[in-house]
Amino acid sequence: MIRMVLVRLALTIPILLGVSIVAFGLMRMLPGDFAEAAAGTTSVSAEVLATTRAQLGLDRPLWEQYGIWLKGVLTGDLGRSFATKRPVTTELLPRLAVTAELTLMAGLIAMIIGVATGLASARLRGRTDWLVRGWNSLLLAVPNFVVATLIVLVFGLYFPMIGIFNYVPFAKDPIGNIASLLLPALSLGLTVSVTISENTRAAVLEVSSQDYVMVARAKGLLARTILGNYLVRNALTPVITVTGLQLAALLGGSILIETIFTIPGMGQYLFDSVTRRDYPVIQAIVLVSSTIVLLTNVLVDIAYARVDARVSYE
Amino acid sequence: MLEVRDLTAEFIREGEVLRVVQRIGFDIAAGEAVGFVGESGSGKSVTARAVMRLAPEGSSIRWGGRILFKGQDLLALSEREMTDVRGRRIAMVFQDPMASLNPVMTVGQQIDDMLMRHMSLSGAQARKRTVELLGLVGIRDPEHRADDYPHQFSGGMRQRVLIAIAVSCEPDLLIADEPTTALDVTVQAQILRLLMRLRRELGMALMLITHDFGVIAGMVERVYVMNNGEIVESGAIDTLFAAPKHPYTQALLAAVPRIGTRRSA
């Protein structure tokens, strides 16, 4: 078990290094001079540019710059924002927390909807199955920012509930905070619920035909016991894996959703930085979110092995 | 105790009806051991499941006729009432022990849940009985083994656990559907001996389904031979062995290697 965790983590390290190279290289791919971008929109003299270069260490060879940056990253220093001149880490962390909350809520909503519809479709079959699959196909075709826009349209115009679109910080009002994130999380989670629903359906169908479910029925157990202990518990393992792997989609989607609902999370931070061409911030966000996705994948693998004793045995 | 009359079973799929059991009738007396022999597809497994009213998951079966169990027609019961019969009055052991246990529950939990369902025992009482049952079917160190998961057991041991599950509520009738087919030859004999012993100790009737006359020899008193969903011959086992009338029975008997004879290589 411990060995497996270590091996999985060790395999992740080269990928993380590659990710850091891409994130670093992305900034150097810029047309023109990085120093000009750092100086902002004001036109500056050659001497000022030279000073900026020296300050940012741009006069050193590329690999050295990468080394310095990487060393900073490993000690938690992600550089300074061009726009605010403040450390990126300080600015990013509170926003990351907001995005994490939104993403987790969206994941939870997706899981609830997905498992419920997938289960219904597999157990009830017939018309319900047909209905759920049609709904899923349609939902898959509606991008989350379109869902969000339509939600804003419907709720904003026809059901103008108070404060529904105004983000409330958690520290100020925890319940108001969760309430204000419900609709954004729903628009983010709906698309992901399709994948979960389809996987739940397949898993439940697969488990239903297993002999141990027949044995459970032959034991005279009640339908709800069979559903809970025999069907769902066995079907859930692949479903949890799939949900974990959807994290990348949720993180990417949160950028759009946060912009639409004006939630001060990492997505909006990225969007603002893109408009301002604040490259250190972009670089940091790309690195941080990829790391989160990679580590989640490792966690999912480990959780899978723990939940499903059969896996560790093979 | 069990009287089956005019039993039919029809698979219904896509509007098409396929009849796999054709108006058969048979009886099993209390405490009696009866064998059902036939090749796969002969309808013997469906007949066994009819008594439990268990259709394979995802397919729909229409049962016809009457299955009188202690005078009560099982086919007339509601599904909910039927769950009180299953496991409690009539229990079943299946063919493939490797696939018959829930991999995410401990072996003990899978006996506990049945005891708690039918015998109105508390969790602690159920566990005490579970450990006894595991001991009864010959599992060593049952207190600790009860907390192990199915993958920690061998095929033969799993079949023992499944037998413990089946006899846990001391049913009146135990149906064993090819209980030894998936097991090694040496283990087969042990499992059969276990079934015989439990039948005697608990006074159960036994309905033993198999394709192999070799298995039922010495196990049952009477035999029904099935082919194409019909019972083609029935009678006391000694009579049938000595003078099979139906050509199908003769063919099945010819396939059994006799002790003392040696097949030419």
Added chain:
Amino acid sequence: MSDAPAPKKHHRGQTMVFIGLAMLAVLLLIVVFGPSIAPYSPSKTSPNSLDGPTAMHWLGTDSIGRDLLSRLIVGGRGTLFITFVAVALALAAGLVLGLTSGYMGGKVDLIVMRILDVIFAFPVFLLAIAVVAALGPTVRNLILTIAIVYTPAMARVVRGPVLSVKRWDHVEAARSVGVGEFAIAIRHVLPMVISPILVQTSLILANTIFTVTALSFLGLGPPPPDPNWGSMLAEARQFMELAPLTVIGPAVAIIFASLTFIVLANGLRELLDVGSR
């Protein structure tokens, strides 16, 4: 026992593919004939701004009085052009990488797959935003970016079947009679991997529609004045209180386009009997 009989599944697949192709025909019509079937010039303004649907303007007008239907048609052309070209590039790159990697195996396979793993680790949309932001939002950069982010998915789909197919008997037979390795790859291995590739391509087309429109929704699409479904939706959102119906047009267009490819993918999957993953 539980799976439906093959002919019925086949028939359903056929129907879905047929519907998908009909929808695709509509999209292609827009790409090819865009400006000539639009009732107005997409940039022609008029004094009636933010009108609802009228006989003159079927879908109404935008904030500076431009005809929304015309903008939708011409904008669709831009969106779909980027989508098709980008996916074609990703497909080509994925084919080359996947075939080489799966076919040659060993070190080549290891290196290619590790590099693709790195690209795979980025959330697609995030990477797209970062690249477009760095390179600047032009049509060419959008196409390149999208092609890059979808190449790994394509390469993996090709590689999987190649690995299993290349050990098959007729491939061995061809090799034993001295057919060249390249010819084997093209003539024997490629046909076997076509089905999963077709399905995956349809799915990626649907995803690309999403990425392209989402980027333009954020203002990272092709620069104005060229209309684009994403930017139209973003614009309509600003005036939603005044003209709520202007949101519907671009929203429906985006949904229609992605639905086309999802229907196609599902239909092909059933028709060609490709596993769900």
